[in-house]
Amino acid sequence: MHKIYRVNMTDLSVKIEPVPEAWAGLGGRALTSTIVAAEVPPTAHALGPNNKLVFAPGLLSGTAASNAGRFSCGAKSPLTGGIKESSAGGTASRIIARLGIKAIVIEGQPAGDTWYSLVVSKDGVEIRPETETLGMGTFAVVEKVNERLGEDFAVITLGPAGEHLMAISNISVKDPESKIRSFGRGGLGGVMGSKKIKFIAVDPTGGAALKLADPAKFKAANLTFTKTLNDHPVSGQGLKKYGTAVLVNVINEAGGLPTKNFTSGQCENHDAFSGETMYDNIVARGGEPSHGCSIGCQIQCSQVYNDKDGKYLTSGFEYETIWALGADGLITDLDVIAEIDNVFDDLGVDSIETPVMFAVAMEAGLLPWGDGKRMLQILREDIAKATPLGRLLGGGTGHVGRAFGLTRIPVVKNQAIPAYDPRPIKGIGVTYATTTQGADHTAGYAIATNILNVGGKVDPLKNEGQVELSRNLQIATAAVDSTGLCLFIAFPALDIPECLGSVVDMLNARYGLSLTGDDVVALGKHVLKVEHAFNLAAGLGPETDRLPEFFELEPLAPHDVTWDMDQKELATFWNF
Amino acid sequence: MLITIKLFASFRDGRFKVATREVADGATVADVLRSLEIDEPEVGMMFVRARHVDVDRVLAAGETLSVFPLVGGG
Numbered sequence: 001m002h003k004i005y006r007v008n009m010t011d012l013s014v015k016i017e018p019v020p021e022a023w024a025g026l027g028g029r030a031l032t033s034t035i036v037a038a039e040v041p042p043t044a045h046a047l048g049p050n051n052k053l054v055f056a057p058g059l060l061s062g063t064a065a066s067n068a069g070r071f072s073c074g075a076k077s078p079l080t081g082g083i084k085e086s087s088a089g090g091t092a093s094r095i096i097a098r099l100g101i102k103a104i105v106i107e108g109q110p111a112g113d114t115w116y117s118l119v120v121s122k123d124g125v126e127i128r129p130e131t132e133t134l135g136m137g138t139f140a141v142v143e144k145v146n147e148r149l150g151e152d153f154a155v156i157t158l159g160p161a162g163e164h165l166m167a168i169s170n171i172s173v174k175d176p177e178s179k180i181r182s183f184g185r186g187g188l189g190g191v192m193g194s195k196k197i198k199f200i201a202v203d204p205t206g207g208a209a210l211k212l213a214d215p216a217k218f219k220a221a222n223l224t225f226t227k228t229l230n231d232h233p234v235s236g237q238g239l240k241k242y243g244t245a246v247l248v249n250v251i252n253e254a255g256g257l258p259t260k261n262f263t264s265g266q267c268e269n270h271d272a273f274s275g276e277t278m279y280d281n282i283v284a285r286g287g288e289p290s291h292g293c294s295i296g297c298q299i300q301c302s303q304v305y306n307d308k309d310g311k312y313l314t315s316g317f318e319y320e321t322i323w324a325l326g327a328d329g330l331i332t333d334l335d336v337i338a339e340i341d342n343v344f345d346d347l348g349v350d351s352i353e354t355p356v357m358f359a360v361a362m363e364a365g366l367l368p369w370g371d372g373k374r375m376l377q378i379l380r381e382d383i384a385k386a387t388p389l390g391r392l393l394g395g396g397t398g399h400v401g402r403a404f405g406l407t408r409i410p411v412v413k414n415q416a417i418p419a420y421d422p423r424p425i426k427g428i429g430v431t432y433a434t435t436t437q438g439a440d441h442t443a444g445y446a447i448a449t450n451i452l453n454v455g456g457k458v459d460p461l462k463n464e465g466q467v468e469l470s471r472n473l474q475i476a477t478a479a480v481d482s483t484g485l486c487l488f489i490a491f492p493a494l495d496i497p498e499c500l501g502s503v504v505d506m507l508n509a510r511y512g513l514s515l516t517g518d519d520v521v522a523l524g525k526h527v528l529k530v531e532h533a534f535n536l537a538a539g540l541g542p543e544t545d546r547l548p549e550f551f552e553l554e555p556l557a558p559h560d561v562t563w564d565m566d567q568k569e570l571a572t573f574w575n576f
Numbered sequence: 577m578l579i580t581i582k583l584f585a586s587f588r589d590g591r592f593k594v595a596t597r598e599v600a601d602g603a604t605v606a607d608v609l610r611s612l613e614i615d616e617p618e619v620g621m622m623f624v625r626a627r628h629v630d631v632d633r634v635l636a637a638g639e640t641l642s643v644f645p646l647v648g649g650g
Contacts, residue, residue, distance in 0.1 A: 233620070234648035242585055244649030249584050253642040255626030266626075271593070275649075276585060301649070319649045424626075445650050452648045453621055457628075491648055558626050 001027075001057070001102040001210070007118060007125050009195045010049060010108030014125045019102050025511075027059035029085040030482035030527045031103055032074025036083055037530045039105075042537035046078035046187075047165055047194040049109035055096070055156070055200075056104075058484015062097025062210050063218070065506055066226045067486040069093050069294025071173065077186035079167045079353070079396055080413040080438035082535040084186035087442075087481060089293025090173030092154035096120070097484075098207035106195055115163075115196045119149070122206035130198050135160060137346035137384075138172040138180050145201050146178065157199035159348025162189025164386040166394030168349045168357065169193065179315050180345040181293050185415065185440060187396070189348050213512030221505035225489075228499035229298045232492035234454065239301040239488065240290045244319035246275035247419070247447075248326070254451050254460070255558045256425040258417075259327045260369065261359040262410050265421050265556045273326035273334045278305065278317065281334065286310045299488050305338050313338040314345070320441070323419035324355030329362060330370035340372060343379050349394075356416035357397040364404035408550045413438035413540060422547055423556040423563050425450050425460045430470035430565065433545050434573040436531035442487055444474035448494060455494030463565050467573050475576070479524035483507070525576055532574065542571055577601055577637035579608070584644045587614060599635065606631035608641060620646030 004023075006015040026034055032054040044050035053075045060068040071093035077084035096104070099122050110116070117130040133141045141157040154174060161169035169189025170182045212218045230236040238246060251257040252270040259267040271277060282289045282305055290300035293316060304315045317338060325337045344351040358375055361367060367374045382390035392403055397416040401409030410417040415438025422429025427446025435443035446469055450460035458465045473490075480487055483503065492499040504515055551563035582594045591612060599608060605622060609615075609631065622629050623642040635641065 233646040238585065238645070238647035239649065242647065246585055246647045247649040250621065250644055250647065253582070253584075253623045253626065253644075254621075254628075276588065441650060447650065448648065451621070453628075453646070454648060459628075461627075488650070 001062070001097055002100050004102055005104045005120065005125050007104065007106045007127065008108045009106060009110050009116070009197070012110065012127050014127065016124055023102070026482065027061070027102070028056055028070065028072040028482040028484050029074070029087070029478060030523060031056040032072045032085050033083055033527055033531050035103065035105060036074045036076065037534045040076050042076070042534050043539070044076060046076045046081065047190055051076050051191055051194070053106040053188070053191045053195065054103055056102065057093040057097040059482060060506055060510060061093045061484035063212070063506075063510060064296070065222050065485070066229060066296055066298045067489055068484045069296055070484045070486055072481065073171060073183040073188055075188055075191045076538070077188070077438070078190045079187035080415050080540070082413060082438065082538055082540045083436055083531045084188060085437070085481065086183035086185050086188055087487070088173045088181045088183045090154070090175045090181040091294065092156055092173050092202055093484060094295055095154045095202050095204045095207055098204070098210060099202070106197065109194060110196050115198050117198055118200040119203065120200060121203040133198050134163065138348050139346055141199055142174045142178050142180070145199060149201050149203070152204050154202035154204070155199060156202070157348070158189050158193055159346060160384045160386070161347050161349045161394060162193040163198065164391070164394065165190040165193045166349070166383070166391070167396040167399065168353045168394050170348055170350045172345065172348050175293055175316075176295060177315070181316060182345065182350070184350045184352065186438065210510070212510055214509040218506055218509035221502045221509055224498055225502035225506065226298055228492040228496045228502065229489065232496060234452075234491040235299045235488055239299050242275035242279050243301050243303050243317065244275070245278050245317065245322050247319045248274040248323060249276065250451065251420060254424070256421045256451070256460070257323065257327050258410070258419065258421045260330060261328060261363045261408060262421060263408070263554070265424055266558055267327040269332040270327065272332045273322050273337055275319070277334060278303070281305070291315060297486065299486065301488065307335055314342040317341055318351070320419045321351040321355060324352060324359065325372070328359040329355055331372040331375070332370065333372065336372035340376060340379070343376060347379060347384050349383065352418050353396050353416045356410060356418075357393060357400050360397050360401045360406060360409060361393060363408065364400065364406060408554070409548060411439060412547060413544055415439045420447055421556055423551055423561045424559040426463055426565060427458060427460065427466040427469050429547055429563055430466045430570065430573065431474065433547050433570055434470065435474060436528065436535050442477065444470045444477055445487070445490065446470050446473060448490065454491055461559060461561060463569070466565070467569060471573055471576060474528060475521060475524035477524070478527035479520045482523060482527065545570060545573070579635050579638070580640040581608060581612070582640060582642040584642065585647050586645050587643055603635055604631065605629055605633045605635065605641060608635070609643070614643065618645055620644045
């Protein structure tokens, strides 16, 4: 991967640049955050000409490494006002890596009303005016682009929400079965929409196997790595069978399942939308319980979920989405949840921000609790068409809560809090408060050690040890997000010593380096510090590293606990 | 005394989702696992009253024990 493609949408020009030496050892999140921090003024408007949208495969993307198909997208976030890196599966990362492209940087903004598409190939990028796909949902765009250009092209596209520059919008990536994976969080669809790009197609022609510094060592390390993925019960068995939705019952039993807009920690009807129920339905209806988001995935946490007649309803049906609709919004029919999930994908909206926003809208009385049919109607008629109501809701959870004068607004840095209540699971509260990304469970998944007994045990109800736990996880996560590996490799990495060693061996064999585990930790720390410095300069100071006040005021059943972490202790997070 | 047992994920296979069972006074979690033919190393998490418990936990009448294999997500 030896070249950077730079696309200027102001003058519609393209440059192919060599990779600066300082960026040679970076990939994925490390590279997108480094480029955004170096080139975007922190005070820039996220939807203005000075923001940049950066795509980068990871350091191991495009190789034969298992689970290396993740793809990073970075920019200043229109939702949080801070730096954002979002990760997605799909086919694009591998194709782009094998074309030798280390990153695609999209900058500037066209003056007129013309929309464009980008066609990326081994030779560069062609900027073409686009009309036919405007207004289309993501599934139709993928079909149309593959028909127009070729079945094997990767597609990165906006749905209608991104065209309308909504803060809930995401960027969708075609997966191996022409369905959708998403750069979900942070409203990045709005950044792509502000540059008037409906879709990016990537021509795989001319892509080649990547040169490895030591092919034999790489192969051996990948075998060890893959064995650890298969040997760990979570990555080897649990995720394959039940998907991530297995957590519905786990988090409910632990008393941390935010229910009815974060007013209880348990939901009476939890088993109706659990991973176990999902599995039973999939098997009974001829779906697929195990399915990968990208080529080379061993873990197979995705699935294909059909309706009662055996017709496709959705895939990539995730715990956080199911939680938000099922427990937080009380829509307990799993088939309705699946239909809504598919509409989220089609409109190109974040399937965490959007349903958490809807639960706040339910509390505001805008629609009844549990009314999935009304939600579908609003999605199709208001959000898709950007009516005034659609624009109000499209602004996200914080926007809607403020509009209706609510105080129970579950956001940090204006990004919706996902599926784990921080009052009885305090480690994840530290992550929500301190991560550079706004509330994001994946940034430092303390659930592993607080609840799942992976990577040791730290009592979820005590404050002691949580800052250190979250810090270590956030550092490790920033490093993993830079490799292009799926974050779920963390389950074996936390429990099986050979796992992380084999990742370091693969990096060394790929690039001819002699990194140690300490170097990988140093990379993670560096990424966090680069992102933190950007946020401070953007106005997201220490006063924004905190949870909303209602967590301190409202005890959560069944543990009857509030959030009571000392703010000074939280601030020690950055002591590294 | 009577207790309630909730099983999850693969532990439901060939067993049950939820059942009320008679156990001896002073029975521990380990006793219950033995009666269900679940080996301790297979267990990922167990909860009583939404708190993690280990195999030595003595159960009280009317309590509910929830048992999960090692699973995860995120």
